[in-house]
Each structure stands twice: as C-alpha cells, then as structure tokens.
Amino acid sequence: MSPRLPPPSVPTIAETLKHPAYPTALWNLVPDVAGSSAVAQGRGGPIKISWEIHGEGPIKLVLIMGLGGFKTAWQRQTLYFGHERRDQYSVLIFDNRGMGESDKPFMRYSTSEMARDVAELLAHPDVGWLPSFPLPSYPSSVQRTLHIVGISMGGMIAQELACLIPSAIASLGLICTAAAVEQTASFLEHYAQRASLLLPKTPDRSVRDAARRMFSHAWLSAPVDDVHLPDPETTPKxxxxxxxxxxxxxxSNAERFVAQEMHKRLDPKGGFTVKGFLxxxxxxxxxxxxxEQLAKMADEVGRERILVMHGTEDGMISMPHGRKLIDMIKPGMAEISPGLGHCPIVERVEWFHGIIEELVKKGETLSGRG
Incomplete structure (x- = not known):
C-alpha cells in the first residue's frame, strides 16, 4: 500500500488578498443584453432573477450554476463561447434564486421550483428564448433550440427542467450531479460539513476545506495552469x-480558487448570504x-442528446452517484473521468469545452441544423 499523502496546501486568505493578480480574478466580460426579470408569480413570487446573455450567435447555450455559485463562476465558458465564438453562440448565465444579484426570498427552495424559475426566465419577454406556454404542460411541437448545461445542484435543476420542457431541448449536459444524494448517516454528516463552510469563525479553514472537496488534490498541488486569460485588445466586449x-x-491553482471564492464572499453588493446558501x-x-422519471425524461429528450459527466475524485457528490445517473438515463455520452474533481469548468477547461462543443454539435445535427 502506498503511503497516504498529506492534503494539498491551500494559501491563506491574507496571502491571496495581497497577490497582485487578486484584483483581476473576476473578468470584465460585457454582456450583449442583461436584466433582472420577475418569475414565480403565484409560486411565492415575484422573484427577480438576474441574467446576462453573451454573444449573438444562433446556438443558444444555457448554463445553470450549482450550490452557492454566482453566474460569474461560468466566466471561462462565457469567454470561450460567448465572446471568442460570439458569432456562433449566445450564452445565457443567471444567478439562481438565493444567490448573487437575484432575489433571496425566505421560503422553502426546491430544484423543481428553481427549474420553473429557469423555464419562466427563458419564456420571459426580456429573454425570449422560449414561447410562453403554461407549465407543467408543454407542447411537443416546440422547436429544439436550447442547449442546457448544469453543474452540481445546477445539474439537478437541469434534470427538472428537462422533465418540464423536453421538446425544447437540443442537448442536455449533466455535470457532476446526481438523481438524489443518498440519505444515509454519511449524508447528514456530509451536508453538515457543507453548511459548516459558512462559519465565520474560521474563514481560512472554511475556504481550505471547500478547495479540498471541490478539486482533485493533484490539481490543487499542480503549478498554475491559468494560461488562457482574456485579451481586451482582440476579443469583443x-x-x-x-x-x-x-x-x-x-x-497556483489553489490560489486562483481562493481569490475567486473571496471575491464572491466579499461581494460589495452582498450577493452571498448564509440564508441563501442554506x-x-x-x-x-x-x-x-x-x-422511472429519468427514463421518461430521457425518452422525451432523446438519449443521444444527453451527456452525463462525473469525476472519480469528486469530493462533493461522490462518483457512484454519477454511475447511478448513467445507469438510469443511459445517455448517448457518458464520461467518468479518472482524477477529475467536482469542477471541470475550472479544473479541465479546454477538455470540458471540447466535450460541450461535441455535445452541442450532436444536438444541432439531430435537430436538423448540423
């Protein structure tokens, strides 16, 4: 048996705040259109959802963020698809209820209600990516124009959204997510640990623990791989x-994560709150x-249009959850990647973009636009 390696080093918050790159950790990507639109009328609302569209291409890509994340966490994908390939893609990013610049009503949240938020946002006149039809009934005659990608809790919302509007979906990417998190004794301990990430008494411990659960330890320990930065001189907006x-x-990779995490937690607009996170x-x-629900959804969306991706080193939603989701859906694309943690959108950026491009191309072809 090989000796157990110590956990990777994570820089302190004080060290990170002093780094010259800290002020540049969030990229200044100007959306083509942005707004704050009301959803959930008659469902405890109205709830204002803050959103942005980057790019003006015909391919409509919807990115759904996970637990505690802001829409800016998609900045690598926003840059790649919505700016560097803006003639091909239009990218919709938004803050889920409870986070960022969206409203944070004190009420019971569920992934099904949050999916209805997304569906209503897509159909809102401000966005106009879906025709307006009453939910939960949705007509099968709607053209398949939406490419949906959800990560972690966002992947759970994406499952619910696909059950609501299957006929509108050209492709569906479920990233590091689950049909359900197993409710065992370890489940309760696991979610207690996640809630403990917010304790203000030990912010360094909180951020360090989050880094070690979200990313593979090998990636955290590796030299920085942030080689693709925005270029204002050559890239529109x-x-x-x-x-x-x-x-x-x-x-280092770890330092980059701490910097982005602290930008979120120190958000001057107060977008990150304990209430919203919980x-x-x-x-x-x-x-x-x-x-049965997932099989029906997969039948209606089309299995060949679906990707399920998971990493063997995922410390947030363990790899068996990904395998179970694959067994239930039997997607056309299944990726269980050795050594990958919970966040391929940061940890393996170029690889992730390539797979999403492949998925989108398949969805476009199946929809008669290839």
Missing amino acids: VLPPSSGGKYLKFS LQLIAAGWHHKSA
Whole structure:
C-alpha cells in the first residue's frame, strides 16, 4: 500500500488578498443584453432573477450554476463561447434564486421550483428564448433550440427542467450531479460539513476545506495552469480589469480558487448570504428523481442528446452517484473521468469545452441544423 499523502496546501486568505493578480480574478466580460426579470408569480413570487446573455450567435447555450455559485463562476465558458465564438453562440448565465444579484426570498427552495424559475426566465419577454406556454404542460411541437448545461445542484435543476420542457431541448449536459444524494448517516454528516463552510469563525479553514472537496488534490498541488486569460485588445466586449492594467496569472491553482471564492464572499453588493446558501442547500439535499422519471425524461429528450459527466475524485457528490445517473438515463455520452474533481469548468477547461462543443454539435445535427 502506498503511503497516504498529506492534503494539498491551500494559501491563506491574507496571502491571496495581497497577490497582485487578486484584483483581476473576476473578468470584465460585457454582456450583449442583461436584466433582472420577475418569475414565480403565484409560486411565492415575484422573484427577480438576474441574467446576462453573451454573444449573438444562433446556438443558444444555457448554463445553470450549482450550490452557492454566482453566474460569474461560468466566466471561462462565457469567454470561450460567448465572446471568442460570439458569432456562433449566445450564452445565457443567471444567478439562481438565493444567490448573487437575484432575489433571496425566505421560503422553502426546491430544484423543481428553481427549474420553473429557469423555464419562466427563458419564456420571459426580456429573454425570449422560449414561447410562453403554461407549465407543467408543454407542447411537443416546440422547436429544439436550447442547449442546457448544469453543474452540481445546477445539474439537478437541469434534470427538472428537462422533465418540464423536453421538446425544447437540443442537448442536455449533466455535470457532476446526481438523481438524489443518498440519505444515509454519511449524508447528514456530509451536508453538515457543507453548511459548516459558512462559519465565520474560521474563514481560512472554511475556504481550505471547500478547495479540498471541490478539486482533485493533484490539481490543487499542480503549478498554475491559468494560461488562457482574456485579451481586451482582440476579443469583443472584453474590458480590462476594473482595477486597470492587465489580467494576471496566479501562483497556483489553489490560489486562483481562493481569490475567486473571496471575491464572491466579499461581494460589495452582498450577493452571498448564509440564508441563501442554506436555502439552496435544502433544495440540493432533497432533490430526487426516480429511475422511472429519468427514463421518461430521457425518452422525451432523446438519449443521444444527453451527456452525463462525473469525476472519480469528486469530493462533493461522490462518483457512484454519477454511475447511478448513467445507469438510469443511459445517455448517448457518458464520461467518468479518472482524477477529475467536482469542477471541470475550472479544473479541465479546454477538455470540458471540447466535450460541450461535441455535445452541442450532436444536438444541432439531430435537430436538423448540423
């Protein structure tokens, strides 16, 4: 048996805040259209959802963020698809209820209600990516134009959305997510640990623990791989950092994560709150789709249009959950990637983009636009 390696080192918050690259950790990507639109009328609302569309291409890509994340966490994908390939893609990003610039009502959250938020946002006149039809009934005659990608809790919302509007979906990417998180004794311990990430007494411990659960330890320990930074001189609607100057590299992958996490937690608009996090946590913890429900969804969407991706080193939603989801859905694309953690959108950016491009191309071809 090989000796157990110590956990990877994670820089302190104080060290990270002093790094020259810290002010440039969030990229200044200007949306083509943005707004804050009301959803959930008659469902405890109205609830304002903050959203942005980047790009003006015909391919409509909808990115659904996970637990406690802001829409800016998609910045690598927003840059790649919505700016560098803006003639091909239009990318919709938004803050789920409870986070960022969206409303944070104090009520019971569920992934099914959050999926209805997304469906209503897509049909809202401000966005206009779906015709407006009453839910939960949705006509099968709607053209398949939406490419949906959801990560973690966002993947749970994406499952519910696919059950609501299957005929509108050209492709569906379920990333590091689950049909349900197994409710065992370890489940309760696991979610207690996730809630403990918010304790203000030990912010360094909180961020360090989050880093070690979200990413593979090998990636955290590796030299920085942030080689693709925004270039305001060559890319449309990309501005220099708000602090001025150029976008800078970090010293390590771990340091880059701590910097982005602290930008979120220190958000001057107060977008990150304990209340919002816990309400989203309840939604993720009690998400449940049966094998029968997922099979019906896969039949209606089309299995060949679906991707399920998971990593063997996922410390947030363990790999067996991904295998179970694959067994239930039997998707056309299944990726269980050795050594991958919970966040391929950060950990394996170029690889992830390539797979999403493959999925989108397949969805476009099956929809008669290939």
